[in-house]
Amino acid sequence: MRDSDNWASTFYRSHTIGQIISNGEDMIGQEVTIAGYAESVRGRGGICFVMLRDGTGKIQAFLKRENLEDSTFEAIQSASRESTMVVTGKVAKKRPPKTPEGSPSPPPEYEVTVASGELLTTAHAPLPVGVIDDVNVGLDTRLDNRHLDLRRRHVNAMFILRSKVLQYGREHLIQEGFNEINSPKIIASASEGGTNLFPMMYFDTPAYLSQSPQLYKQLAVLGGLERVFEIGPAFRAEKHDTYRHLNEFVSFDIEAAWCDDEDVMGVLERMIHTIWKSVAEQDSHLIEIINEYRDSQDLDPVVVEVPKIPFPRISYDEAVKIVREGGGAIEWGDDIESHHCDLIAEKHPGFHFIPRWPMSMKPFYIHHKEQEKSADGGQLSRGFDLNYGRDEMTSGGQREHRFEVLENNLRSMGLDPNDFTFYTDGFRYGAPPHAGWGLGVARLLMVLTGAGNVREVVLFPRDRSRVTP
RNA sequence: GCCCCGAUGGUGUAGUGGCCUAUCAUGCAGCCCUGUCGAGGCUGCGACCCGGGUUCAAAUCCCGGUCGGGGCGCCA
Known part of the structure; x- marks a missing residue:
């Protein structure tokens, strides 16, 4: 094993x-x-x-x-x-x-x-989940008894594989000059707007659980650390109920100075390439265990096919075109929704970047170049996504390093710059252009293990209705 | 928040108004055999989510609830 x-x-x-x-x-x-x-x-x-x-x-x-x-x-x-x-x-x-x-x-x-x-x-009998039984146990029952579920061979293999994936990713980034950091998970204000935060009490002060290390990893870069990464939890109080969302998840983040969006897309595809290559070379026995199980369930085996780099770049504009050609209804400036992604995935089933999103859809900290406009005049941004098939793995981009533009962005997105001085102050005294991304670890594992649900590859998942075990 | 689907022994299931004191597998208990090999053989144990309704008759139909699944939305 x-x-x-x-x-x-x-x-x-x-x-x-x-x-x-x-x-x-x-x-x-x-x-x-x-x-x-x-x-x-x-x-x-x-x-x-x-x-x-x-x-x-x-x-x-x-x-x-x-x-x-x-x-x-x-x-x-x-x-x-x-x-x-x-x-x-x-x-x-x-x-x-x-x-x-x-x-x-x-x-x-x-x-x-x-x-x-x-x-x-002595183990009590009967077991709520058989470790070697030839019965297909429901996910909910398994998660209620994760300690036993984990004893099953293929489940165990998935989590060993998860550890390997993080190891290879870490090693790759360190080799590219990145240093590991940890950012606070207790924060004072709704740092980005948009998503809902979990409120909590920090002694007598209202506080929140962090939705992302975004602003803090940028501050680390502004502070001169140049290239940083963090593997840590993020919390989102969204009432979603899908195979790919959890309310607590582990995000694999990087941020690098003197880089644009294309530069960090390069880091990302090289890292994923290394992970896939390492798994293929060193951990095929784990994939075999998973495939033995998949075979018993009449599922197709997973194949660790090392992706070719560079990954295809399908700009937002092109993506819109593909969706329309496929019969999907989408206006420039709309989000690319799940069923749109299905249409794009038909043409690009593996990893593909979607760069140059409309600025109007991106958060205030994403950089844009005033001269970069779509054919019909919409302002483009330097934000990108990385998808695998229909699923979003990563969201990233070049960050806005110009203090005045940042404040304007905040205002135009209905946020008060005064709430963000802890962040914008970092840009007052000289700021390097920089870029980064955040990768969902469990989503990457889903691809690698063929798991149809993020809950499979998260030890003790937290979703809308599950806080225990 | 919206739409659809489901809930049967510990676990996974069969079941479409009477053939159900409910099927099968696994499990559990016991016995037989024993260097077994996913061991085998025999006997037994154990279940219709909750509440209301329709009907001579409900696991099965209807209503409400709870829990779960799928899709969508929401979501850096």
């Missing part, structure tokens, strides 16, 4: 199960102590088979009554599924299963012939 060759032994075990699986031939006869969950316990007479699973794999423990203390044998033999136990014994080659004549013999497998052991905890 995962590489544990470098894991040190602990108080509870001398080896991980993964270490025994991957080095079985060399370990035959060696005494080991392993610990794990009993996936199944079979046998009610003089012998007993326990399929023991830890976070690195599973192996069969073989118990013979005559080899153990009676009380130990009884305790383990009568253990319920998912009870935890530790066992000590010698590694042995497992007897090969009977195979139909003519079929190839399976690769060798190993087991532990138990000499002593201890039942650590």
Whole structure:
């Protein structure tokens, strides 16, 4: 399941199960102590088979009554599924299963012939969600019991993959000279307008949960950090109820000085390219686990196809044209809605940028060049989106670095510049042109894992009706 | 906020007014067998979301509620 060759032994075990699986031939006869969950316990007479699973794999423990203390044998033999136990014994080659004549013999497998052991905890039965059951459990039931759901192989694999994706993204950005920061999640004012914030009390002062690190990562860049990134939570009090929205989500953000929108689009596509390439090269075993599950559900396998860079750029103007050609009704200046994205996705099924949105649709901090107008005269901006198929992954752009323009933008969007002095003050004393983006981590994971719902790839999702567990 | 759909043992399901003291799988309990291999065999346990209505008769039809799913909107 995962590489544990470098894991040190602990108080509870001398080896991980993964270490025994991957080095079985060399370990035959060696005494080991392993610990794990009993996936199944079979046998009610003089012998007993326990399929023991830890976070690195599973192996069969073989118990013979005559080899153990009676009380130990009884305790383990009568253990319920998912009870935890530790066992000590010698590694042995497992007897090969009977195979139909003519079929190839399976690769060798190993087991532990138990000499002593201890039942650590007993799992209550029945389990609210079976870990290895051949039944398709509803998402809601699974999320109510996420601690058990997570024990399922493909679910576990998704979250290990998530960790890898963040690791590869981090490594890539660091290699491009970015430094990791953390911005405050408790903020004083509705920082951007638009979206609804969750109010809270900060001692005696009303405050909000942050909807985005946007203004703070810009301040870090204005402060001279040049290139920063942050992987952190964002909170939005929107009553949406879709497969791709949550009220708390992890946003992967960057901001870089002396860059325009095209420059940071380059950072983004290079990072995604690196992530896909690394997953394809190093984590195909996780994708295989996911695909085994998908196969059992009659779903097409996911394929990690490393995307070619540069990604296509389909400007907002072109996007509008594609939507119209596809029969969609859209006016210049309208948002590109979900069903419009379906039309665009028919032509561009993979990653594609949509740059140069109308300024009227972008927040006050997005930069525009006065001379850049659409054919019918509308003011364009340097804001962009990155979509995969119909789904928006990223929103970003070059930021407005001119103090006076910023204040004008605020006013023209109905916001009071006085509420934003903590931010605009950062632009008073010389500001570099800069750009950045924010990427939805879970949305990227949906693409990579084929998950049809963000909730699948978020450990404990927070949506309109779920605050627990 | 709008539209559509759904709710049956622990879990996932069958069910379209009487054939339902409700199907199947999985699970759970027990027994048999036992170096099993998704082990197998046998026996048993366990359910119609809540409230009202229609009907001789409701899991099934109607109304309300609750919860869930899908789509849309809203949404940097």
